[in-house]
Amino acid sequence: MFVWIENTALALWVSTSLWAYPFLLCAHISGLAIVVGIFTVRDFHLIGIISGLQETKFLELRKLAYCGFIINSLSGLMLFTSQASYFVTNAPFLSKLLFISFGIILALQIHKRIREKQDHRIIKRLAICSSICWFSAIISGRLIAYIFT
């Protein structure tokens, strides 16, 4: 199935067009800056590393973060198609997906608990986990270029 994906028109465009790959990488790093950037600012506030914004303000800012996530899901999916059969066996890629999934589940939980004004200690713990997940996702993402198994 993954070999089939690599032969779709989309995958061939990504892998053979001169500018498709760098363009998608640019979209992917912009989305990264938005989603991981905003979530990190949120988590650092919740943990107490920085202060300034009230917790509830992140309920509004989350919409922009989700836009970043959508940009990266689409650009990531397109980058994936070009070497699908390789990526599905690549350990850093698979761990990256895992960390992003956890990061999103934690984000949903954190926003829900902020909205319901739940116990801050639990929100803080979730924020610590969330920060670890997103930084791990970045580490795994970078290692895709270095670890080939």
Next chain:
Amino acid sequence: MIEALTEEMMASNLTQWIQATYWLWPILEIFHFFGLTLLMGGLIIVDLRMIGFFSYIGLEEVKKLLPLVIFGFLVNLITGVLFLFGDPSRYSINIGFQIKMILVLLAGCNAAIYHLKVEPLFSNLNLTDRLPLAIKITGFTSLTLWTGVLLLGRLIPYVGTG
């Protein structure tokens, strides 16, 4: 002059150390990404607020994100200098890198204008006030320049020599 500087850097102990240290390059890249997350994450909120979005957040509130932005910048300055020393002949002639550095300098000038002229305007403004044009322009310039820095950095491996 750039050629002489490049030669000078290539002969340095720092260059030899970076090239000889196993796994240092990917570790530097990871820190460069962490730094960009802090820098851009904070800036997106500050600059968009200055342009006029997120009017439910006070300007005095977003201002408090700047230490995080500066910290992110310092992480990237240090890792960036190490990249440059690690492979001087590659970066010094790369057009993407050259334009990126010019944009960083321009962003620095914009930050100085912000600090001296624009930030003092914040204290007189209420949440519902119309933003002075000076604030909007400074925010827009900052976001544009740093987005340029981000994209050019990503394109360094794909563009040619200047």
